[in-house]
Amino acid sequence: MTGYTATVTVRLKSGVLDPEAETTQQALERLGFELEELRSADRFELDLDAASAADARERATEMAERLLANPTIHDYEVGVAER
Amino acid sequence: MTGYTATVTVRLKSGVLDPEAETTQQALERLGFELEELRSADRFELDLDAASAADARERATEMAERLLANPTIHDYEVGVAER
Numbered sequence: 001m002t003g004y005t006a007t008v009t010v011r012l013k014s015g016v017l018d019p020e021a022e023t024t025q026q027a028l029e030r031l032g033f034e035l036e037e038l039r040s041a042d043r044f045e046l047d048l049d050a051a052s053a054a055d056a057r058e059r060a061t062e063m064a065e066r067l068l069a070n071p072t073i074h075d076y077e078v079g080v081a082e083r
Numbered sequence: 084m085t086g087y088t089a090t091v092t093v094r095l096k097s098g099v100l101d102p103e104a105e106t107t108q109q110a111l112e113r114l115g116f117e118l119e120e121l122r123s124a125d126r127f128e129l130d131l132d133a134a135s136a137a138d139a140r141e142r143a144t145e146m147a148e149r150l151l152a153n154p155t156i157h158d159y160e161v162g163v164a165e166r
Contacts, residue, residue, distance in 0.1 A: 003119070009126060024127070024150070033146055036086070036130040043092060043126045044107070047119040063116055067107070 001049040003083035006060035010069045010076045011041040044068055047083060056080045084132040086166035089143035093152045093159045094124040127151055130166060139163045 012018050018040060025038040046063065050056035057080045069076040095101050101123060108121040129146065133139035140163045152159040 021127075028146055028150055031149060033142065034131065035146075036132065038130075039128040041126040041128065043124040044104075045122040045124065047121075048117065049119065059116065063111055063118075066114060067111055
């Protein structure tokens with residue numbers, strides 16, 4: 001078993017309203033910053049022991065499917081690196 | 084001017100309690116997943132026009148300092164990619 005860190009990035013699907021990101025963007029603009037767009041995402045970093053990187057990725061993907069992301073409104077991305 | 088996407092990842096400093104991450108980890112364990120640790124972070128993706136990647140990074144860093152991160156409890160990381 002090797003230690004891996006899987007990162008799951010959970011984003012709202014495009015078209016889903018994100019009032020928090022909009023508010024943050026407006027606050028930055030009020031501070032004088034210029035930006036085209038701001039998107040926000042949640043990122044989970046999971047430390048786990050697995051037989052291989054592929055196994056770690058598979059487990060992290062299952063965690064995303066079952067709990068971390070809501071497939072109705074979220075897209076997610078999984079990355080794996082050895083610890 | 085070129086279009087860049089700057090990503091700002093905001094994490095709690097180590098030692099700062101993260102009850103949300105703890106709850107998420109417990110929920111995953113109740114579902115039968117095994118993991119050593121779970122950390123959560125906020126990720127902001129900023130689309131901006133800048134003269135260079137270095138300029139985009141500097142502006143994103145300033146946004147992190149002034150609004151996106153709270154230096155008392157957060158660490159942050161800035162990445163920049165051309166759009």
